[in-house]
Amino acid sequence: NLQVSINDINFNNPVLNAAGVRCQSTTELDAILASTAGGAVTKSATLQPRNGNETPRMQSLPFGSINSMGLPNYGFDYYLDYVINQQIAGNQNLILSIAGLSIAENLTMLRQIQASDYQGLVELNLSCPNVAGKSQVGYDFEAVADILAAAFTFFDGHLGLKLPPYFDLNQFDELSAILNQYPLTYVNSINSIGNGLAVDLDTETVVIKPKAGFGGIGGDYVKPTALANIRAFRLRLNPAIKIIGTGGISSGQDVFEHILCGADLVQIGTAFGPEGTPIFERVTDELETIMVAKGYRSLADFRGKLKII
Ligand code: DHB
Numbered sequence: 001n002l003q004v005s006i007n008d009i010n011f012n013n014p015v016l017n018a019a020g021v022r023c024q025s026t027t028e029l030d031a032i033l034a035s036t037a038g039g040a041v042t043k044s045a046t047l048q049p050r051n052g053n054e055t056p057r058m059q060s061l062p063f064g065s066i067n068s069m070g071l072p073n074y075g076f077d078y079y080l081d082y083v084i085n086q087q088i089a090g091n092q093n094l095i096l097s098i099a100g101l102s103i104a105e106n107l108t109m110l111r112q113i114q115a116s117d118y119q120g121l122v123e124l125n126l127s128c129p130n131v132a133g134k135s136q137v138g139y140d141f142e143a144v145a146d147i148l149a150a151a152f153t154f155f156d157g158h159l160g161l162k163l164p165p166y167f168d169l170n171q172f173d174e175l176s177a178i179l180n181q182y183p184l185t186y187v188n189s190i191n192s193i194g195n196g197l198a199v200d201l202d203t204e205t206v207v208i209k210p211k212a213g214f215g216g217i218g219g220d221y222v223k224p225t226a227l228a229n230i231r232a233f234r235l236r237l238n239p240a241i242k243i244i245g246t247g248g249i250s251s252g253q254d255v256f257e258h259i260l261c262g263a264d265l266v267q268i269g270t271a272f273g274p275e276g277t278p279i280f281e282r283v284t285d286e287l288e289t290i291m292v293a294k295g296y297r298s299l300a301d302f303r304g305k306l307k308i309i
Helices: 026-034 076-088 103-115 141-151 169-179 220-234 252-261 278-294
Strands: 004-006 009-011 015-017 058-061 064-067 094-098 121-125 158-163 186-189 193-196 215-218 242-246 265-268
Touching: 015 278, 026 076, 064 220, 076 094, 076 103, 094 103, 103 121, 103 141, 141 169, 158 242, 169 220, 186 220, 193 220, 215 220, 220 242, 220 252, 242 252, 252 265, 252 278, 265 278
Parallel strands: 015 265, 094 121, 121 158, 158 186, 186 242, 242 265
Antiparallel strands: 004 009, 058 064, 064 215, 193 215
């Protein structure tokens, strides 16, 4: 039994896509929902449609990927309409991701969600590293506190935050103290490790065009950082704040590790790109095999139960 519920919203299994990969169009989102994925996350929306950065803007690497997409998306209304239509069709296993270009833009979108019929999960992305001139809000704790204070004056839906990776344990202490003051539904760790660089030996060039080659790193490279962020937040956040684990998942073992560190749901980004929707059935099958071998019957049997030595 792989079922999970977050604030009474039910997921048949914990494995979803990560925002950004194969989830920009309704066709792509329909394909995720038609697969055995536990649910679907929409491409992070800005208020206005965007074409994103110049290409090439994504490249596979030996152990993952680098990207600087620059938030290509069809605009907030497109995704809000989609999740509302899914809700009408009886599907609650969706996450609406928003990534405004300013705090004001995020608050505008949250007000529109509040005024709409949508009652599902909302993921406020505070960690896009790829829009030139915009810093990652998740690294500015005062700004995070300000946006939460403003949002919770009017928003009473299910709000989660997509956060960048942190690398200093004091950051987890400081940020958790802020997050614990609000009725957040979840934290999603991690977004890509921002502003990595990859080199092409033959041409002696960078491998993506935007931002002179700097871009977000995903895939196997980031799994230890993701596990650390999940674990560090699980040890500090109120139990009512759930955790979505994202980063370096391409197998059932990876999912198991994320859940053992404290994740309630998980999301697959980099590995979903080349493999497509069959990845969801493969990793959930692999997860079930591990659970059977260990004698675990539900995710709660091992969630957060990482042992120290
Ligand atoms: C993009 C990348 C991210 O890591 C993110 O959180 C949002 C957007 C992008 O480049 O489109």
